[in-house]
Amino acid sequence: MTTKFYDRLSNDLTQLLENPVDYNVTIEVGEAPDNQIFEVHSYILQSRCPYFKKKFNEIPSIENNVKVLKIPNISVKVFNVIIKYIYGGTISLEKLETSIIFDLLISSLELDLDELVEHLQSHLITNNISWLKLNFAQVYQMSYQVKNFDIIQKFCYNIIAKHPDIIFESENFISLPEDALITIIKLDNLQLDEDKIWDYVIQWGKSKNPTLPANLNEWTSDNFVTLKTTLKNCLPYVRYFNISNERVLEKLYPYLQLFEPKLWLDINTRLIIPDKSISSTILPPREILITTLSNIITDEHALELSSWIDRKETTYTENNPYEFKLLVKGSRDGLDVKTIYNICDKVSNTIIITKVESTGEIIGGYNPLEINDGEDEWYSSQDSFVFSLKTENLKSSILSRVTDFDYAIRYYSGPSNPWLQFGNALNLGGDLKTKKSNCELFAYEKSIRSNSNRFSIEEFEVFKVSPKK
Known part of the structure; x- marks a missing residue:
């Protein structure tokens, strides 16, 4: 020895x-x-x-x-x-x-x-x-410039796959080298709809040719040849056969001249006669993760909310430190504020998530206090906040923390027209299907909606948020 x-x-x-x-x-x-x-x-x-x-x-x-x-x-x-x-x-x-x-x-x-x-x-x-x-x-x-950074590189591609906006919506996206972009769009688990991937590829290609006309209607055949040449190594990795009929017409057809005739014929053949054999290579659909947490928010939304609770400067990317336990679902339990008081009385650390009818906005609030099924009264908090979460129509989420602590939360569970308020930044009232709720700037640092019009809610959920054991 x-x-x-x-x-x-x-x-x-x-x-x-x-x-x-x-x-x-x-x-x-x-x-x-x-x-x-x-x-x-x-x-x-x-x-x-x-x-x-x-x-x-x-x-x-x-x-x-x-x-x-x-x-x-x-x-x-x-x-x-x-x-x-x-x-x-x-x-x-x-x-x-x-x-x-x-x-x-x-x-x-x-x-x-x-x-x-x-x-x-x-x-x-x-x-x-x-x-x-x-x-x-x-x-x-x-990570992609250096071969020996395998561990960092794997981490980066994992982050990009789960949270593609971190790269596609960044200021540095258009400066990505071609090989880096190709590596990303080849990822099987990239959490993006295929038509969005197409949009980003086109955006990247246009950025490499700043002299191309801004208006597509003004493009000449030479303009399309220029873009096609720029994107020749990227286009094979877009999974065209996983784009819906509507999106093919809306997104692909304007760029018809980028496609080889045989590929364009096969795309249309597959849409019209799905069972007909074609000669073009059909890449498998991406492995899109399906969240079971909520009918309104995604796992990515939940990670963002958790980072706000912990006052983190950057959003959690995985391993959410909190458990979200669903207490109330409006479509199941009743679309009335009274439902919240009936089910959540004396429950603290709750997040209310609402989906606004017609607009698809996802807005809500975090309440660290116990919900009180009692008389009309304001309660003080330094940690409550309201928010509007990122959707297809909203590129970045909006976080608004309480500024006037004494008017953080208001409970009123009376027999007629009950209310639950976060200052005036989020007012939820009565039957949420009717136009009684609204958002105005009071007691919180910023507005979470672009207007103060009253709105109705098509769905809402209440979660109890607890640290994971």
């Missing part, structure tokens, strides 16, 4: 770094005035780091047989971590900002420190998901 004294070895080598007896290399790191010179030993660096092994063979020794190396693109703070890892095989990340850890990852890759690259990727995925999402464009760009 072999006994290994790694701790003592690590400590002794670290001490050699702090007291560099017989050093034979100086490395100047960073740029003035924040630069620093490290005195190190070539035999340790060459044995631990392929980059230095190659580099030291390229540079000559100067006076006293000391080699001089400059690395201006790595900061002193980052190199301090790296050199301690090289000497002692240890690394401490707890006190480092996430941005520094990400810079450390990039520098470790440049220095061919494969072991450290893998460790830092795993650390970021495990401990710094919020930062990764907040800086997603930077992280994703790095």
Whole structure:
């Protein structure tokens, strides 16, 4: 049996770094005035780091047989971590900002420190998901440019598949390289309707040709040839045979000249005679996840609501920390505010979700207080909020937190015309199928609807929100 004294070895080598007896290399790191010179030993660096092994063979020794190396693109703070890892095989990340850890990852890759690259990727995925999402464009760009970032890359594609808006609705979308866009639209589990994917592909192609006319009716045959040439490598990955008849007419037909005649014939053949055989390749439908949480909101909506409850700067992307227990469904239990008081009396931490008739808006409110089936009274809260969730017609959700705490929540469960109010920002009254509810700006920071007209509700749900065990 072999006994290994790694701790003592690590400590002794670290001490050699702090007291560099017989050093034979100086490395100047960073740029003035924040630069620093490290005195190190070539035999340790060459044995631990392929980059230095190659580099030291390229540079000559100067006076006293000391080699001089400059690395201006790595900061002193980052190199301090790296050199301690090289000497002692240890690394401490707890006190480092996430941005520094990400810079450390990039520098470790440049220095061919494969072991450290893998460790830092795993650390970021495990401990710094919020930062990764907040800086997603930077992280994703790095992940597809670098082959060794397999763990980060897998994380990015998982996020994009579940939450495609994070890339398609970002300012950086049109600057995506072609190969990155193709990788995304090839994802089998991309949670987007196929006609929306088509829209984004067209948008990307147009952005590469800014001289194309804005009005499609003004396009010439040459304009279509230009766009077709730009998109020639992307178009094969759109799953045309999974687009509905209506969308084919609305979205594809205006761009008829982009299609090869045989493919266009097959698309129409499949729509008119579904069982007729065709020669074009039919890609399988995407694996769209079906949520069982609600008839109104998606799992993505629930993650967003949970992040607001926790006052997170970035939205949870997976592993929702809260359980949403459905207490009331209007279509099942009755579309009247009185139903909420009857079922949810003395229940705290509730979210009310409503779907507005005709417009499809999804609006609601979070109430941390106990619902009180009693007299007309205002209750104070610092944590309640109202919201309008992202839909096809609303690109970004709206969050509005309470500002006048004393008028956060109002309960009135009287026999006629009961009300439940979040200030005046969301007023739910009586029979919700009639036009009695409205939203006005009072006690909360912003409006969640574009107008204050009264509206009726076609469906509502109330959830009890509890931390998962």
